[in-house]
Amino acid sequence: MATITLLRHGQASFGADNYDQLSELGHQQAHWLGEQLRGLGESYDYILAGTMVRHEETAQGVLSGLGKTIPIDYHTGLDEYNFQGLLTPLKNQHPEQWLETGHAKRDYYHNMKLALRYWMEGIIPNDGKDSWPEFCARIRTAFDDACQTNAKRTLIVSSGGPIAVILQSILQTSETKTRDLILQIKNSSTSKLLYNRVDLTLDSFNDISHLRTPGKQHGITFS
Numbered sequence: 001m002a003t004i005t006l007l008r009h010g011q012a013s014f015g016a017d018n019y020d021q022l023s024e025l026g027h028q029q030a031h032w033l034g035e036q037l038r039g040l041g042e043s044y045d046y047i048l049a050g051t052m053v054r055h056e057e058t059a060q061g062v063l064s065g066l067g068k069t070i071p072i073d074y075h076t077g078l079d080e081y082n083f084q085g086l087l088t089p090l091k092n093q094h095p096e097q098w099l100e101t102g103h104a105k106r107d108y109y110h111n112m113k114l115a116l117r118y119w120m121e122g123i124i125p126n127d128g129k130d131s132w133p134e135f136c137a138r139i140r141t142a143f144d145d146a147c148q149t150n151a152k153r154t155l156i157v158s159s160g161g162p163i164a165v166i167l168q169s170i171l172q173t174s175e176t177k178t179r180d181l182i183l184q185i186k187n188s189s190t191s192k193l194l195y196n197r198v199d200l201t202l203d204s205f206n207d208i209s210h211l212r213t214p215g216k217q218h219g220i221t222f223s
Contacts (some may be wrong), residue, residue: 034065077142
């Protein structure tokens with residue numbers, strides 16, 4: 001039985017000019033995960049990551065905590081959707097539904113949830129590049145590629161959107177539930193799949209046990 005672990009990147013730079021880089025805490029989250037794996041005597045045979053900076057930095061942080069060097073392959077199919085490519089049309093085309101109260105994270109959650117819904121329904125046709133079906137298709141292609149290797153322990157480093165789409169395929173969730181999954185997946189959390197080369201089974205979801213210890217609980221984040 002092989003395992004495929006889906007890892008969401010560490011905390012990115014929410015509110016900064018460049019979101020696509022880990023914050024100081026994001027680097028620490030990834031390193032702590034690697035340290036936990038090393039303490040448990042666990043590792044990976046194969047790592048596949050999206051091409052975004054936050055994916056690369058998360059993979060390298062895990063490896064630094066593991067104290068190992070494992071080659072990383074990259075696949076654009078695992079890249080996240082363009083947040084702004086969904087939020088801008090929502091604000092411009094549906095201003096009456098746009099929330100702006102001064103509470104940045106709460107407003108973002110409300111607006112992003114609605115933008116995702118409209119994208120999935122085709123009201124917002126694309127994120128500047130992909131329609132929702134195109135987004136799902138490229139993720140599934142990348143995941144299928146990962147499943148074709150002979151690795152016994154695969155790590156996939158990506159973002160909330162791609163991870164939720166992969167889980168949607170396995171669990172056959174509705175698009176509403178998939179949207180909720182996207183917004184629920186925590187930074188540096190892992191979801192483990194069991195794979196017998198035919199069927200995939202979800203073994204664990206949104207695991208942040210590496211952060212649920214004294215002195216590390218401040219590291220539980222979503223953005």
